[in-house]
Amino acid sequence: MKRFSIFYSVLFFLSLSVFAQIPSGYYNSAIGKKQAELKTALHLIVMNATPPSYGSGASSTWGAFTKTDIRPEDGTVWDMYTDNHVAFSGTSAASGMNIEHSLANSWWGGIKGQTYNDLFNLNPSNSSANSSKGSWPIAVVDGTTSYSNGVIKVGKSSSRPGGTIDAWEPADEYKGDFARSYMYMVTSYEDFSTKWTGNSVNQLDNNTYPVFEQWTVDLFLKWNAQDPVSAKEISRNNEVYKIQGNRNPYIDYPLLAEYVWGKLMTVPFTTDGNVDFSNLSSPTNATVVDFGKVVYQRVDTASVYIKASKLTGDLSLAITGTNAANFSVTNSTISKVDAEAGYKLILNYTAQTIGNQTAQLTISGGGINAVTLSLKALSSDEFMALSATNITNNGFTVNWTSSAAATGYSLNVFTMQSSGNTTTTTLIEDEFTSLSAWTTTGYTSLTDLSGNVRLASSSTGTYGAITSSVLNLSTATTLLVRAKQFNSDAGAKLTVKVNNDSITSFTTSTTNQDFTVNIPAKTATSTITLSAVKSARVYVDYLKLTTQGSIQTPVSVTGYPTSVGNVLTSTVESLSPNTNYYYTLTPQGNAAVVSNQIQVTTLLNDAVKTTENLNLSWTILNDGILIRNYPANCTLTLLNVVGRRIQGIKLSASEIKLKLDSRGIYLLQIQQGSKFSTYKVMF
Numbered sequence: 001m002k003r004f005s006i007f008y009s010v011l012f013f014l015s016l017s018v019f020a021q022i023p024s025g026y027y028n029s030a031i032g033k034k035q036a037e038l039k040t041a042l043h044l045i046v047m048n049a050t051p052p053s054y055g056s057g058a059s060s061t062w063g064a065f066t067k068t069d070i071r072p073e074d075g076t077v078w079d080m081y082t083d084n085h086v087a088f089s090g091t092s093a094a095s096g097m098n099i100e101h102s103l104a105n106s107w108w109g110g111i112k113g114q115t116y117n118d119l120f121n122l123n124p125s126n127s128s129a130n131s132s133k134g135s136w137p138i139a140v141v142d143g144t145t146s147y148s149n150g151v152i153k154v155g156k157s158s159s160r161p162g163g164t165i166d167a168w169e170p171a172d173e174y175k176g177d178f179a180r181s182y183m184y185m186v187t188s189y190e191d192f193s194t195k196w197t198g199n200s201v202n203q204l205d206n207n208t209y210p211v212f213e214q215w216t217v218d219l220f221l222k223w224n225a226q227d228p229v230s231a232k233e234i235s236r237n238n239e240v241y242k243i244q245g246n247r248n249p250y251i252d253y254p255l256l257a258e259y260v261w262g263k264l265m266t267v268p269f270t271t272d273g274n275v276d277f278s279n280l281s282s283p284t285n286a287t288v289v290d291f292g293k294v295v296y297q298r299v300d301t302a303s304v305y306i307k308a309s310k311l312t313g314d315l316s317l318a319i320t321g322t323n324a325a326n327f328s329v330t331n332s333t334i335s336k337v338d339a340e341a342g343y344k345l346i347l348n349y350t351a352q353t354i355g356n357q358t359a360q361l362t363i364s365g366g367g368i369n370a371v372t373l374s375l376k377a378l379s380s381d382e383f384m385a386l387s388a389t390n391i392t393n394n395g396f397t398v399n400w401t402s403s404a405a406a407t408g409y410s411l412n413v414f415t416m417q418s419s420g421n422t423t424t425t426t427l428i429e430d431e432f433t434s435l436s437a438w439t440t441t442g443y444t445s446l447t448d449l450s451g452n453v454r455l456a457s458s459s460t461g462t463y464g465a466i467t468s469s470v471l472n473l474s475t476a477t478t479l480l481v482r483a484k485q486f487n488s489d490a491g492a493k494l495t496v497k498v499n500n501d502s503i504t505s506f507t508t509s510t511t512n513q514d515f516t517v518n519i520p521a522k523t524a525t526s527t528i529t530l531s532a533v534k535s536a537r538v539y540v541d542y543l544k545l546t547t548q549g550s551i552q553t554p555v556s557v558t559g560y561p562t563s564v565g566n567v568l569t570s571t572v573e574s575l576s577p578n579t580n581y582y583y584t585l586t587p588q589g590n591a592a593v594v595s596n597q598i599q600v601t602t603l604l605n606d607a608v609k610t611t612e613n614l615n616l617s618w619t620i621l622n623d624g625i626l627i628r629n630y631p632a633n634c635t636l637t638l639l640n641v642v643g644r645r646i647q648g649i650k651l652s653a654s655e656i657k658l659k660l661d662s663r664g665i666y667l668l669q670i671q672q673g674s675k676f677s678t679y680k681v682m683f
Contacts, residue, residue: 021238022252030249032268036209039260042249043190049246051117054099056092061099061117063091065124068239073649078232080174081129082151096470096525098439100125102178103185104135107200108192115192119240120184120248128469131439132168137203138178139167139219146436154436160215165202173659176227179220180250183257186211187249210261217261224250224257225282278367280315280339282307289361291377294351295384295401302347303619304361304373308339311366315339319375321359326352327375329361336366344619351379385585385595391680393577393603398570400585400595407589412561413572414582418550427471428528428545438466442531452539454486455494455532465531471545473498473522480544481530484512486537494538497529498522505533512541554582563588577602616670616679624659625681631672639667 030041053060066088069078076085077094086094093099100123105116115121125133132147132154143156143164151174157167170178186204193211196204203216210217229251237251250256253271258264263279282305294300308315315334319327330346347361357377364370386399398411430437432453435446442464443456455464485492485508496503498519506515528545532538557575564570575581579602585595619626630636636649638658649656660666668679 021241022247026247027249027253027271030269031271034268035260035265038256038269039187039209040190042187042256042260046184046188046246046249047191049114049118049188049244051114051119051244054112054117058091060091061119061122062093062124064119064240064243066091067243068119068236069124077124079126079129080123080151080170080177081133082126082149084126086126094124096127096527097124098127098130099123100130100133102138102181104199106135106198107204108189108195109197111195115189118185118188119244120181120188127439127467128437131469132436134168134436135199136166136168137199137216138182139165139169139203139216141167141169146434159219160202160213166199167202173227173230175223176225176229176254177233179223179227180229180233180248180254180257182212183220183224183250183260184248187260188246212261221257221262224254226287229254278308278310278312280306280308280363280366280368280371283363283371283373288374288376289347291349291375293378293380294349295386296351296354296379296381299348299350300377301349304345304347306334306339306343306345306363308366308368311336311340311368313366315363315368316365317345318362318364319359320362321375323353323357324359326350326357326377326379327359327361333365339366347375349375349377351377354379354381383585383587383592383595385583385598387598388583388600390571391600391603394575395571395573396575396581396600396602398572398583398585398598400568402568403587403590403592405590406566406587406592408566408587409564410561410586410588411564411570411572412554412584412586413557414554414560415557415580416552416582417555419553421551422548423551424546425549426544426546427473427477428468428543430543432540432542435466437469439469441465441467449539452541455530455538455540456486463531463533464537465529466540467529468527470525470527472524473519473526473547474524475547475549476521477519477545477547479503479517479519479528480542480546481506481515481540482512482542483515483538483540484508485510486539489536489538492536492538493533494540495529495531495533497531499526500529508538512539557581561586575602616668616677618668618679618681620681624657625666625668626655626657627668628655630670634670634672637669637671639669 027045029045030038033041052064056062065077070076070088071078071085074085076087077097079086079097081100086097088094101121102123103121108115110116129149129152133152134154136154139157139159141153141155141157143158145153145155147154151171153169155167156164157169158164159167190208193206193208196206203213204211205213212220233251237248241247255264256269259267259269289302289304291300291302306315314336317329317332317334319329326349328348334343334345349357355378357379359375361373361375362370363373381404383403384401386401388396388398390397400409428437431451432446433451435444435453444464444466445454445456446452448454453466455466479496481494481496483494483506492508493505494508494515495505496517499522503519504517530540572583580599581602582597582599584597616627617629627636630651634651636651636656666681668681670677
């Protein structure tokens with residue numbers, strides 16, 4: 001069941017600077033200034049920097065990344081555009097990765113130099129994500145999506161008033177990072193105000209203040225508050241300072257964003273944190289709490305993190321709107337003490353009526369400007385199989401909802417096995433109306449012939465080329481390419497490479513031809529590159545890559561399907577460990593169709609045993625688990641559902657967030673000396 005839980009980290013805006021290595025007096029010239037004057041003062045402080053050279057090498061960008069963008073838990077590249085953990089390749093580009101300008105370099109005409117090389121605007125990025133992001137503005141993608149990898153999205157956005165724009169959106173955990181990076185760029189390069197061009201016109205104006213269009217100001221202030229400065233950002237800020245000699249002031253003092261563009265614009269900036277106003281930093285206006293689909297006549301919960309400062313009294317909570325009666329909170333007030341310390345508010349939704357349900361939660365009082373959240377849920381009476389519970393190495397408990405007028409239910413438990421037959425699967429099919437799915441090098445163009453990409457070349461050997469995203473080519477594939485020569489470039493050849501190994505070259509003519517090549521099995525992380533050759537240009541009109549795969553068919557476990565009676569739960573036993581099983585339910589006595597299919601994997605062994613009673617607690621977030629109440633100086637080991645180790649952490653802080661890439665069942669093992677405690681968590 002989908003659930004949206006909001007549990008943002010505590011917004012210790014100014015206290016974070018205690019852990020930063022800010023040189024004494026670094027920001028003195030900005031103290032006492034406001035708005036545009038403050039921004040210019042910051043510009044003069046951070047404008048002079050000596051970034052490394054762009055590219056690979058110990059004194060270049062990739063050499064810097066080994067210090068600024070390394071994941072401490074495993075030493076891999078910290079990619080904010082995907083969840084990939086790719087090993088560093090010395091000081092050369094890591095496999096399948098690029099150097100990405102988060103604020104596109106085309107926005108200032110691609111001029112090389114300090115701006116182009118500035119580490120505060122450069123991040124290591126998966127090449128496919130980099131290409132898909134392109135030079136679009138950063139915004140909330142709430143329309144048609146052309147690319148999504150679970151971390152960033154690219155597509156249509158209605159964030160900018162007056163119509164939709166093409167945009168990209170980062171993951172929630174990095175939205176503050178990127179907002180503070182963009183703020184830095186328009187501050188450090190304030191003198192570039194006349195150079196903003198291209199797709200920047202949807203985000204920036206050609207002035208030194210406020211630079212951002214108002215919708216962008218509102219968005220960045222929201223992201224700055226919702227995703228506070230992390231230990232990663234602080235560490236990166238310090239490392240970049242060591243390398244290029246300047247800092248990002250919006251990381252050192254995150255409230256600077258409010259002084260320059262927000263609620264503190266009339267307040268002179270101070271570095272001591274003595275801000276005399278009532279403030280609710282979390283949640284922010286227009287936050288959406290989505291309970292997702294809730295089974296009719298059941299109750300579901302979500303949580304909202306409340307954090308305030310300088311309150312004059314308690315906060316009041318009120319739920320209003322069309323379906324207000326279906327939503328509730330655990331209490332109608334939050335004390336001043338609790339709100340300033342940080343408070344987890346539990347909201348309830350009772351599925352009393354069928355359909356979409358909406359309401360609003362308003363937080364007011366205590367001297368703050370009232371904040372309104374949107375509450376939404378979908379109550380459904382459709383017949384559904386629910387996730388399995390009590391999973392062991394040889395069984396699990398099946399759960400489902402009731403189906404009206406059913407006299408009983410038939411349960412089918414099965415595995416998937418190859419039928420021996422094959423089917424054709426398409427890995428890529430592209431008519432080249434855009435290049436969002438490709439990484440381009442050299443000269444490529446879509447402008448001069450509709451639905452074609454032109455691959456150009458030069459006498460110096462700079463060939464136009466397009467490279468696919470990572471593909472699983474572990475089985476043989478067939479590539480079909482439709483292409484022709486450019487104008488009078490007779491006999492122009494189109495070269496096909498896989499992982500930089502030449503496969504073949506096609507000789508084109510004046511009209512489109514279909515070329516086919518069989519590609520032998522390669523690796524599960526392969527790429528395909530099409531390129532022109534020296535002084536011979538090519539149009540590519542169409543491409544299709546296919547493979548043959550086996551057809552999987554369900555095979556029922558012995559004894560199934562079976563009638564389980566008029567109940568809503570049933571136990572399945574005598575299964576094999578570490579095996580994928582599936583189940584469906586069919587109501588009996590009415591016309592309802594078979595349920596959705598649920599997958600469950602039995603454990604490698606029956607590992608969920610607690611040997612030491614601890615008061616461990618955890619909160620399920622959108623992207624992981626927040627764990628508390630573990631003993632001091634213990635070690636946490638995270639295992640997947642089959643008992644394989646994912647990561648191990650020596651715990652010292654009062655709480656820790658574990659980022660998880662996929663939904664499922666996990667095991668948390670706490671070791672304290674020779675004592676172990678193991679907990680099963682469903683994420």
